[in-house]
Amino acid sequence: MAETKRFAMVVSEGTFDKAMMAMMMGNTAASMGIETHIFFTFFGLNLLKKGTKPKLPGMMRFFTGMMVKKMKGIGMDGYQEQLAMAKELGVKLYACSTSMEMMGIKKEDLIDGITVLGAAAFLNIATDADMQLFIG
């Protein structure tokens, strides 16, 4: 087996497209045996809120339901299912402490199993990563 690789991803937007991309990449990486870390900051933090249903950006938000249906049609789970899958696959999920403060989001507003940390702690993880992506 190839040596274990580490993948660090930053998600700074909370719209449906960004959310799905982060989950698809993260879950694929985890399925490939890659140690996956995702840091949610700015509007991306909303994606970790309990029961959140992200929408497409701007006026396209009205078409979110249509896109969800289309994705279901090709066997793709919705955002919440993908998030649950990420946790099951052992993807590490982080909430940015500064964004929480800024947006008035409390730890109890977030789903379970999230680590709250700051930029330095995440950068420390990302520094040792073999691959980094920014979704924003």
Place this chain on the structure above:
Amino acid sequence: MDKNDTLDAKGLMCPMPIVKLAKKMKEMPVGAVLELIADDVGSKEDVPAWCKRTGNELVGQKDEGGVYYYYIKKVQ
């Protein structure tokens, strides 16, 4: 081709065949061969990449008119 189990991922698009393949392979014993059936054209690149990354062996594959069959042996 000899196989111990089959995973039908037809109708599923990337990355779902890979996510399901990883899950299925976890349940299988070392040495067993899984037949994966997919119709996502991306799987032609994705499945060999997954095998290479995870250290499992792609022992055979065939294309039957847009339906792809992969035979993957669990090495570890």
